[in-house]
Amino acid sequence: MEKRLNDFDVKDGSPLTKMTIKDVAREAGVSTATISRVLNNSGYVSHDVKQQVLAVIRKFNYQPNAIARSLKQEKSRSIGIVLPDMANPYFMKIARTIQHRCFQEGYHLLFIDTEENPEKESEALDFLTEKRIEALILAGTGANRDQIQTISDSGIHVILFDRRFSNLKLDTVTEDNFYAAKSAVEYLLEKKHERIGIIHGPQTISTARERRQGALIGLEEAGISLLPELMIEGDYTRESGIKAIQHFSQLPDRPTAIFSSNNEMTFGIYLGLQELGIPLDSVEVVSFGDLEFSSLFQHKLSVIMQNPQELGETIGDLLIRRLNGDDDAKENRILMPRLVPSR
Amino acid sequence: MEKRLNDFDVKDGSPLTKMTIKDVAREAGVSTATISRVLNNSGYVSHDVKQQVLAVIRKFNYQPNAIARSLKQEKSRSIGIVLPDMANPYFMKIARTIQHRCFQEGYHLLFIDTEENPEKESEALDFLTEKRIEALILAGTGANRDQIQTISDSGIHVILFDRRFSNLKLDTVTEDNFYAAKSAVEYLLEKKHERIGIIHGPQTISTARERRQGALIGLEEAGISLLPELMIEGDYTRESGIKAIQHFSQLPDRPTAIFSSNNEMTFGIYLGLQELGIPLDSVEVVSFGDLEFSSLFQHKLSVIMQNPQELGETIGDLLIRRLNGDDDAKENRILMPRLVPSR
């Protein structure tokens, strides 16, 4: 069972077989401890020996095995990030910013896309804890509350973003959905709209609840009583925006303005109008979320611009602080989106 | 140095301290080997013992340490995916599909966003090989050719997607950029355009080269000689689309149609037109890439629809085959995008 340790393709420094620290030690004529010291710049090692070791490392293109390192140090240097849609630019702009920060700091991200599916989310969380992630960044489906709290209790840093749980003592970074939605409705009221349609999202998701609530309070404070037929629940998808428009268009008295709880549904609104042959600017829309194309529109579309970049930076900062041992009370950062009126 | 092994918070099955297989073994009154057998459904283990072990596992909420497992089995079960922009829906639609497939098969993805930066890409590759990824999925910057070949030679499965290297014996999954670009130009010629502007991308990137070449050959075969002032090199960003329009608009004889090599630049085209107060439909455009909003346009915008979903599935299939030991010749899959004419 003698393993041949000397089995490397030496020419031009590219091993076809993975080398270990033992091999490097033997080649350099020193012990593995010394190699480790050189690798980690730790402890004492004489200049000459260090150069010699570095030469061997370069010659054989040796790369330390991060898995072994993780096991020994009991640090995976990996972060789990779980979100509902990996193709959604809003989430991915956030994720991108976090990824850059993590990479700088020597961490890597394990991504999981739950597709808003709670069971998949639960599986994902198990999967990630087995990988011994050091932190979890989560935009959740709204389910798996206990599982998430347990993860936090077990010492893994948890940061909820975009969506949160009420009464859970966890770090959260979100946007002020309630206030932004309320302002949006007030904006429409200022423009003298009286029949305002509301398309809100799935009430399992905190953002959808908060936005709905904000819109309702906005109306209420203006003394306007909400007509049930003007409020419709979608599921944050394009299709549900189309359906909402089909519904509104059949009303004897159509809304002159619409508040939409997210960008996908707003896209659906316009697709629906187009399908029905209704002019796109026959209704004034205020929508949550960045619609990239909105700047090209002539339509009366106002947008509640969220700020994924800032969200990402805030999460990144908090994350790194937590990983570096900051053990202060859980934080609750709430960023303020801004309304960009139609032109 | 006696380590206390029995230090778990037993109530309601949520340990605050990570349990190891040894602890489970002790609790269940069996050896670690037996636990391992239960965990992996391998070897023999009697029904009763198995139930007993499973009970302990559930009771303490034991989760095996995937890192230790990886080290022992010399299998990381991780896949590196490196791409130029994590917020680009085209790439992320591909990535999402791959992620789903990998998760099903028990692999996880390590994402790195290079921002088209070759040095960052190179660092990323080192980082990932230290993590002992079993495969690398790469949409490259065009640089680091040797490093990538070395990775492949070292036994890590490499799949290039979207962008490729000529003369490198690696699996690739791409789209037929040349042919699609050629067809696009032919489409414009059929519509009797004679002055066709071309905005192409950075020639370090294979897709940009192929698209440029396709467009040129399209013109050439129609006997049209290209005017230098009608061809401009962008860098695949929105800004470079704006610049291109500024350039074209200053020409005494403006192009009546434009071929654009990617969607971001096309977005820039429209932003540029808008800035200059030129009607958006004063020029006919054919663009590579999915512009989500294009269906809402009245403008004469035709789109070469790429198929990220199919790309993702193709990559996923190939990946899993490779991971399962398929060692056949490297493959070169080329998918065909389709032209969706303006309405």
Next chain:
DNA sequence: TTGTAAGCGTTATCAT
């Protein structure tokens, strides 16, 4: 059917 123990590639403690 079960247990013992070596070993995966590191790091870190303790000698020297």
Next chain:
DNA sequence: ATGATAACGCTTACAA
């Protein structure tokens, strides 16, 4: 300043 060696938490011959 350097080396031996015992872990880290698992899997897997091999023994029993």
